[in-house]
Amino acid sequence: xxxxxxxxxxxxxxxxxxxxxxxxxxxxxxxxxxxxxxxxxxxxxxxxxxxxxxxxxxxxxxxxxxxxxxxxxxxxxxxxxxxxxxxxxxxxxxxxxxxxxxxxxxxxxxxxxxxxxxxxxxxxxxxxxxxxxxxxxxxxxxxxxxxxxxxxxxxxxxxxxxxxxxxxxxxxxxxxxxxxxxxxxxxxxxxxxxxxxxxxxxxxxxxxxxxxxxxxxxxxxxxxxxxxxxxxxxxxxxxxxxxxxxxxxxxxxxxxxxxxxxxxxxxxxxxxxxxxxxxxxxxxxxxxxxxxxxxxxxxxxxxxxxxxxxxxxxxxxxxxxxxxxxxxxxxxxxxxxxxxxxxxxxxxxxxxxxxxxxxxxxxxxx
Amino acid sequence: xxxxxxxxxxxxxxxxxxxxxxxxxxxxxxxxxxxxxxxxxxxxxxxxxxxxxxxxxxxxxxxxxxxxxxxxxxxxxxxxxxxxxxxxxxxxxxxxxxxxxxxxxxxxxxxxxxxxxxxxxxxxxxxxxxxxxxxxxxxxxxxxxxxxxxxxxxxxxxxxxxxxxxxxxxxxxxxxxxxxxxxxxxxxxxxxxxxxxxxxxxxxxxxxxxxxxxxxxxxxxxxxxxxxxxxxxxxxxxxxxxxxxxxxxxxxxxxxxxxxxxxxxxxxxxxxxxxxxxxxxxxxxxxxxxxxxxxxxxxxxx
Amino acid sequence: xxxxxxxxxxxxxxxxxxxxxxxxxxxxxxxxxxxxxxxxxxxxxxxxxxxxxxxxxxxxxxxxxxxxxxxxxxxxxxxxxxxxxxxxxxxxxxxxxxxxxxxxxxxxxxxxxxxxxxxxxxxxxxxxxxxxxxxxxxxxxxxxxxxxxxxxxxxxxxxxxxxxxxxxxxxxxxxxxxxxxxxxxxxxxxxxxxxxxxxxxxxxxxxxxxxxxxxxxxxxxxxxxxxxxxxxxxxxxxxxxxxxxxxxxxxxxxxxxxxxxxxxxxxxxxxxxxxxxxxxxxxxxxx
Numbered sequence: 030x031x032x033x034x035x036x037x038x039x040x041x042x043x044x045x046x047x048x049x050x051x052x053x054x055x056x057x058x059x060x061x062x063x064x065x066x067x068x069x070x071x072x073x074x075x076x077x078x079x080x081x082x083x084x085x086x087x088x089x090x091x092x093x094x095x096x097x098x099x100x101x102x103x104x105x106x107x108x109x110x111x112x113x114x115x116x117x118x119x120x121x122x123x124x125x126x127x128x129x130x131x132x133x134x135x136x137x138x139x140x141x142x143x144x145x146x147x148x149x150x151x152x153x154x155x156x157x158x159x160x161x162x163x164x165x166x167x168x169x170x171x172x173x174x175x176x177x178x179x180x181x182x183x184x185x186x187x188x189x190x191x192x193x194x195x196x197x198x199x200x201x202x203x204x205x206x207x208x209x210x211x212x213x214x215x216x217x218x219x220x221x222x223x224x225x226x227x228x229x230x231x232x233x234x235x236x237x238x239x240x241x242x243x244x245x246x247x248x249x250x251x252x253x254x255x256x257x258x259x260x261x262x263x264x265x266x267x268x269x270x271x272x273x274x275x276x277x278x279x280x281x282x283x284x285x286x287x288x289x290x291x292x293x294x295x296x297x298x299x300x301x302x303x304x305x306x307x308x309x310x311x312x313x314x315x316x317x318x319x320x321x322x323x324x325x326x327x328x329x330x331x332x333x334x335x336x337x338x339x340x341x342x343x344x345x346x347x348x349x350x351x352x353x354x355x356x357x358x359x360x361x362x363x364x365x366x367x368x369x370x371x372x373x374x375x376x377x378x379x380x381x382x383x384x385x386x387x388x389x390x391x392x393x394x395x
Numbered sequence: 396x397x398x399x400x401x402x403x404x405x406x407x408x409x410x411x412x413x414x415x416x417x418x419x420x421x422x423x424x425x426x427x428x429x430x431x432x433x434x435x436x437x438x439x440x441x442x443x444x445x446x447x448x449x450x451x452x453x454x455x456x457x458x459x460x461x462x463x464x465x466x467x468x469x470x471x472x473x474x475x476x477x478x479x480x481x482x483x484x485x486x487x488x489x490x491x492x493x494x495x496x497x498x499x500x501x502x503x504x505x506x507x508x509x510x511x512x513x514x515x516x517x518x519x520x521x522x523x524x525x526x527x528x529x530x531x532x533x534x535x536x537x538x539x540x541x542x543x544x545x546x547x548x549x550x551x552x553x554x555x556x557x558x559x560x561x562x563x564x565x566x567x568x569x570x571x572x573x574x575x576x577x578x579x580x581x582x583x584x585x586x587x588x589x590x591x592x593x594x595x596x597x598x599x600x601x602x603x604x605x606x607x608x609x610x611x612x613x614x615x616x617x618x619x620x621x622x623x624x625x626x627x628x629x630x631x632x633x634x635x636x637x638x639x640x641x642x643x644x645x646x647x648x649x650x651x652x653x654x655x656x657x658x659x660x661x662x663x664x665x666x667x668x669x670x671x672x673x674x675x676x677x678x679x680x681x682x683x684x685x686x687x688x689x690x691x692x693x694x695x696x697x
Numbered sequence: 698x699x700x701x702x703x704x705x706x707x708x709x710x711x712x713x714x715x716x717x718x719x720x721x722x723x724x725x726x727x728x729x730x731x732x733x734x735x736x737x738x739x740x741x742x743x744x745x746x747x748x749x750x751x752x753x754x755x756x757x758x759x760x761x762x763x764x765x766x767x768x769x770x771x772x773x774x775x776x777x778x779x780x781x782x783x784x785x786x787x788x789x790x791x792x793x794x795x796x797x798x799x800x801x802x803x804x805x806x807x808x809x810x811x812x813x814x815x816x817x818x819x820x821x822x823x824x825x826x827x828x829x830x831x832x833x834x835x836x837x838x839x840x841x842x843x844x845x846x847x848x849x850x851x852x853x854x855x856x857x858x859x860x861x862x863x864x865x866x867x868x869x870x871x872x873x874x875x876x877x878x879x880x881x882x883x884x885x886x887x888x889x890x891x892x893x894x895x896x897x898x899x900x901x902x903x904x905x906x907x908x909x910x911x912x913x914x915x916x917x918x919x920x921x922x923x924x925x926x927x928x929x930x931x932x933x934x935x936x937x938x939x940x941x942x943x944x945x946x947x948x949x950x951x952x953x954x955x956x957x958x959x960x961x962x963x964x965x966x967x968x969x970x971x972x973x974x975x976x977x978x979x980x981x982x983x984x
Contacts (some may be wrong), residue, residue, distance in 0.1 A: 092717075487731075669837060
């Protein structure tokens with residue numbers, strides 16, 4: 030499922046499949062294009078094949094079928110050391126027996142770059158990641174975040190066409206992760222090259238990437254910019270993996286112009302705006318932040334139902350309200366705590382109206 | 396882990412008997428040998444207790460020094476060959492598909508479980524002038540000669556001269572390598588196995604070729620395992636008695652044989668004791684170096 | 698997913714056989730390394746295999762293959778000196794195993810469990826018999842027995858074997874205990890058991906496979922030992938390896954090969970058994 034973009038594609042995958050042994054298919058006929066200069070994310074749960082796909086672009090695995098082209102050149106059978114891409118490994122793989130400076134200069138040294146140029150480029154790379162003052166340190170004296178920056182500098186100094194990052198933030202603690210997210214985006218914009226990252230963390234993908242490829246069990250389910258992926262997921266898996274949702278089982282009853290009519294559990298018969306044809310059993314869903322709850326009866330133009338508050342989880346900036354509306358699963362609504370007050374806005378046991386704009390409904394066929 | 400004082404009786408019961416045995420039947424004998432090393436040989440071959448360094452200095456006589464140096468040389472050669480042979484073997488196992496690793500390791504260890512004596516004398520049948528190796532060479536020689544004759548170049552190679560491979564230094568080295576190869580392969584394999592493949596992939600990714608990666612990245616990072624295994628082979632080769640006894644000739648005696656002879660035919664126990672302790676000191680030094688290397692590399696977590 | 702379903706999804710037979718290109722780090726799939734490994738294995742196995750093979754050779758001088766025969770095994774079995782030597786080896790090995798297993802297991806347990814001053818040097822000292830050259834230990838035992846006027850014989854051999862077996866058993870026992878969940882002992886005490894009850898009912902059962910493996914190791918070491926036995930044996934107390942040695946010194950005949958093969962089979966069986974036990978030690982007990 031490829032997505033056409035206006036910039037020329039710098040990485041092009043066609044029908045990439047990877048089999049391990051005779052029964053494990055890690056990547057299943059994936060085709061996609063990555064545009065030059067974009068920050069591209071491969072997102073998915075563990076075991077979905079995203080890391081395998083990344084490693085095939087880098088050259089550490091060879092595809093069982095299909096072709097990879099980087100910058101227009103076919104990479105079949107090309108060793109990793111001859112590809113115009115560089116990788117930042119999940120464990121960083123900073124050589125423990127070399128200083129920071131030697132680590133960063135390693136890739137230049139082994140390709141025969143003359144020493145004065147090595148020194149100049151290493152200094153440039155180190156200042157890019159703000160590690161100039163640590164140039165002569167040994168890796169065992171560095172923190173995790175610093176090691177990661179060494180790995181970044183080491184890869185960037187080679188001026189690759191594409192930088193591949195394998196779960197770059199997973200080994201960092203929460204606060205550092207937040208800071209590094211912005212760092213990486215800033216870095217990518219200042220260096221201007223294509224970044225491809227692999228992550229299982231949807232927040233990382235949503236906040237950093239220009240486009241995200243959502244993967245499941247070896248296949249690419251949807252490629253889209255973050256907002257589109259979040260607001261217009263094309264299947265249940267994507268809707269469920271990214272963000273939270275309230276899902277209702279439904280059955281298509283007919284169509285009315287550009288709207289589809291469904292019979293949904295707890296909601297009765299409703300008409301929803303939906304572009305493509307849908308039929309049979311489907312799921313309809315709505316994100317928690319789109320729900321409005323309260324005593325006043327909502328207008329007839331909204332989708333509505335009654336529920337009773339079962340639990341309220343307080344998170345400081347918002348509260349998650351759990352309501353029992355007689356549907357298969359509980360309904361979750363997000364209430365931002367706008368006013369500064371210690372009095373809870375809803376109490377357990379309250380019977381309230383839950384409603385939302387029909388246009389906010391996700392219609393999920395598969 | 397608890398403090399020994401909590402239950403002194405239990406502690407004593409567990410550690411006492413074994414310690415007592417080792418003191419009486421291990422440390423005491425060694426102490427006796429140590430004392431003897433300062434003694435003198437009496438007229439009937441008995442040992443007279445004295446306090447002299449004569450036995451130690453006698454070891455520096457060229458007659459004996461030569462043997463000591465030769466032992467060192469043989470041990471060194473053995474270690475070097477074990478490294479040259481063992482490194483590719485360890486690499487091959489470490490980079491084999493997961494299902495093959497344990498079977499391959501088992502195959503390397505299996506010969507090690509046969510008796511040392513048998514393992515050593517098995518080489519006699521292989522190395523002697525009418526042994527398997529020479530048979531193989533003769534077969535090759537005859538094959539080439541036949542081909543040469545067919546092309547019209549008769550007598551190109553001349554008659555077959557079997558190689559004198561037994562009862563000399565070469566046989567001893569071969570025998571020692573044979574016996575000690577697993578001692579190098581196993582620690583080296585363990586280190587290679589633990590090596591984060593990410594380092595190698597990073598090196599390749601940055602543009603280095605496979606040999607460059609091997610020399611610049613793999614070798615420095617497995618050096619502790621290599622040194623540990625190498626020292627072990629060296630120590631064990633130096634003190635070996637059986638291999639030179641069975642496979643070596645009169646000109647390839649090693650320290651072990653020298654010591655045995657002093658306690659046997661030569662009936663010079665003080666001298667034998669001194670030699671024995673020289674060997675022990677060398678062993679201790681090598682062990683200490685090995686421990687120091689291991690300690691230093693423990694700090695760096697690879 | 699059922700087996701049949703998976704098979705249905707697998708690629709058709711024609712494609713299935715073709716393997717992917719070797720990844721950059723799959724060195725073992727390169728031809729030249731495979732040849733090197735093979736050469737090494739030929740080096741490792743040829744002498745032993747040829748020795749075993751030629752024990753069946755119908756030829757006195759052992760050079761070329763003359764035909765399959767078991768007559769040298771018969772000869773070896775009828776050799777009374779070999780019998781006697783074998784018997785001696787068995788007595789020594791059994792006695793040595795019994796004593797060294799008890800002492801060594803206790804030592805291993807103590808090293809695992811207790812903290813005490815000087816533990817570091819003590820451990821180093823206990824491991825010495827494993828590390829020092831066998832010649833040195835052999836002559837030391839010889840000197841010792843001479844000093845205390847003990848005639849060389851089965852007793853002196855056994856005593857020496859026990860001395861070098863204890864550290865091996867201790868190492869194996871301790872390795873086994875390293876995997877012991879300390880919380881089990883604490884749970885036992887918490888439920889009211891005394892120290893002794895806890896040991897007998899909780900700790901000891903866990904130790905048993907390690908003790909058995911250690912015992913097998915001690916038996917093998919004793920049965921196989923040559924150098925130390927060489928120095929501590931006297932006339933009339935020959936062991937199996939010593940007898941083989943004297944036969945080899947005389948000449949390498951198929952009979953020697955036969956006797957050697959028998960010894961190889963025995964020690965391999967014992968070692969494999971010990972290994973199987975040790976690998977079972979790694980598995981969690983069934984609930």
